[in-house]
Amino acid sequence: MNLIEAIKNAGIVGAGGAGFPTHVKLSAKAQVFIINAAECEPLIETDKYLMRTFPNEILKAAEAAAVHIGAERKVIALKSKYQKEIEALQQAIVETNSSFQLFKMKSFYPAGDEQTLVQLVTGCSVPERGLPLDVGAVVSNVGTMLNVYQALQGNPVTDKYLSVVGEVAAPVMLHVPIGTALQDCIRQACPRLDEYDIIVGGPMMGKVYRGNAIQELTVTKTTGNIIVLPQNHYLVRCEELSFASIVAQTRSACIQCKMCTDMCPRYLIGHKIRPNMVMRNLYREKLIKSNDEYEKIFGEAANCCDCGICEMFACPMSLSPRKVNIFIKKQLAARGLKAERNKNPKASADLPYRRIPTERLVARLDLMNYYHVHAGECRTFVPDRVSLLIKQHIGAPGVPCVSVGNRVQKGEVIVRAKEDSLSASLHASINGKVTFIDGERIVIDKEKE
Ligand code: SF4
Ligand code: SF4
Known part of the structure; x- marks a missing residue:
């Protein structure tokens, strides 16, 4: 099986941002391949954790992807202050005999904005409303590369790494099945307040959720961070107007x-x-x-x-x-x-x-209290129920291929990518029984032993 088929079968979409189906992005040919490891929004911990923990896997996948797109220049772009991550990647470059180079940037926002990054690395500005490919570049990120590595081992996307930070007693990195309730994730970090609001994503481009809306949210392929905030926090008040x-x-x-x-x-x-x-x-x-x-x-x-x-x-x-x-x-x-x-x-x-x-x-964002407090070691959490959104990416939603009552194994396809469309498949993230399907979600409950 070739790389693109493996990625498509694994249902990989960009692990951050809008979730662009990766098999489409990596089907292009380009001179420059950039791994975006800037993690430019403050308080997000996930990509740094992945770089420290899986540098060899990320580099092996990145090398395979770079060969496929025919890139002559291959860089991992990250901030020069990420010292531990730089050390881990430099060692991995040697161990995997990789031709990637590290491109070190100052700590500024928005270093990770795709078009800002491309301009910085290549010196060329992407056309208005264009793609990096318009100037000969393809950009992916470290979370996506880890998923590509897993796809090459035959493993589809079933889990997600994410950080939970902010007004919590124990900021934490979590490894959870896709479809896990965000409230379960937040509980793992022990919120300091009974009533709180959250931002899913970073403080600048993430989305604020309040009150009952939080109960509906579940982890998707693009969830990377949750910030718990007091209900009167500046960032929450900004959304009220x-x-x-x-x-x-x-x-x-x-x-x-x-x-x-x-x-x-x-x-x-x-x-x-x-x-x-x-x-x-x-x-x-x-x-x-x-x-x-x-x-x-x-x-x-x-x-x-x-x-x-x-x-x-x-x-x-x-x-x-x-x-x-x-x-x-x-x-x-x-x-x-x-x-x-x-x-x-x-x-x-x-x-x-x-x-x-x-x-x-x-x-300026009134986040200093949370800025230098880092998530602890990664914890794996598997809930008894997952609720998976059928559409977790830009483009066309896939087509469900299971029914209520079906028993599914982790990794089994439950939504098939729509053929000839910008689409991606979805896989069961736990072993269990399908207990609910509508146009939006598929719920799987773990069966009692
Ligand atoms: S949000 Fe404001 S600063 Fe950012 S691109 Fe739009 S206009 Fe420019
Ligand atoms: S006062 Fe008006 S022109 Fe000045 S920064 Fe604000 S919106 Fe822009």
């Missing part, structure tokens, strides 16, 4: 200082995106009837990657250009507008001087 209030605040308080644009990482790699202009024109958004005019005024919001720098760091008035851009992107889609793309952007000379040091960001 209604869009009407955001618009009203923008109208009355935007001083057009342009800091949101000057600090925007996409603007700095040469993309046409000026959030200050979107903010300036927001007051008349509802009044613009002509699509041409709408696209001219708001079209560049489509180049926003939601990194959050404008609203969480740059804006001195605590306004929310990111949320406004998200709103505008929906309006552009509803009007069927696709702004023209600059396919040959050039990075600004100011780029190296406008990177945001991670520590300053952490202080």
